[in-house]
Amino acid sequence: MPVGETAERTRGPAAVARVLSVNIGRPRPNPWMRLPTTGIDKRPVAGPVAVAAPGPKGTGAVGLAGDRVYDVANHGGDDQAVYAYAREDLDGWQRELGRPLADGSFGENLTTAGIDVNAALIGERWRIGSAVLEVSCPRIPCATFAGWLDERGWTRRFVRAALPGPYLRVVEPGELAAGDRIAVVARPGHGVTVELCFRAFTAEPELLPLLAEVEALPAEDRAQVRRRLGLP
Incomplete structure (x- = not known):
């Protein structure tokens, strides 16, 4: 499974963290949820793309x-x-599934190379082009993602791999644009990575106490942690 590939991501002095492609969604029907449309079909675009804070969840x-996005309650x-x-x-x-996966296949906006994105810390900041982005939380698989990949037991396999x-x-x-370097410009002092956070929220709830003091997590995720731990 893909977990065994982790060491290859940052190995060697020639590795340069960079954006391979910037991907924008094309609206398409969503037969996997009670929603008419999904934006999961992301395709690479040419040229620089403007990036800005979009505001609160709920507008798309x-x-x-x-x-x-079209599932405005969750994305x-x-x-x-x-x-x-x-x-x-x-x-x-690709190797596990035996089929090609183009950049954007997982619905990602940025397809990266040379950086272990799952080892990034929650709250870590990246400079890409003229923008600065901050790691906030892992992706949790949903019905649309499972339907889009159309692989038997996909959610279970994705959770097991812990590469969210x-x-x-x-x-x-x-x-930002394809080819831009990804420079890590700040890292918090805790050790909570994207992978660890994902495992805590999915298959390993015993890890949840490690998330309790991570202020960079979204407010709704912090509230979920407190609720599941029985904290006020």
Whole structure:
């Protein structure tokens, strides 16, 4: 499974963290949920794309100009402004699934290379182009994602692999484009990674206490942690 590919993502002095493609969604019917439309069909676009904080969840707005979400109750808004997934992890899934996965196949806005996005810390900041983005939380698989991939037991397999990719919020608006370097400009002092956070929310709830003091998590995620731990 793709977990075994982790060490390859940052190995070697020539590795440069960068954006391989910037992907924007094309509206299409959503037969997998009680929603008429989904924006999960992301395709690479040419040229710089403006990125800005979209505001609260509920409007369908996201960070990249020209993109949007349609499941407004569960996606979009400031804490899910941009979604990143590593090309190395897509390649691992290609081998496991035996089928090609183009950039954007997982509904990601940024397909990255040379950086282990799942080892990023919650609250870590990346400068890409003229924008600064902050890692906010892992992607949790939904019915639309499972239907879109059309693989038997997909949600279970995705959870087991623990390679969710991070959502990011926009700290400084700007422009970004394919080929831009990803520079990590700040890292918090805790050790809570995207992967650990995902495992805590899914298959390993015993890890939830580690999330209790992570202020960079979205407010709704912090509330969920407190509720599941029985904290006030």
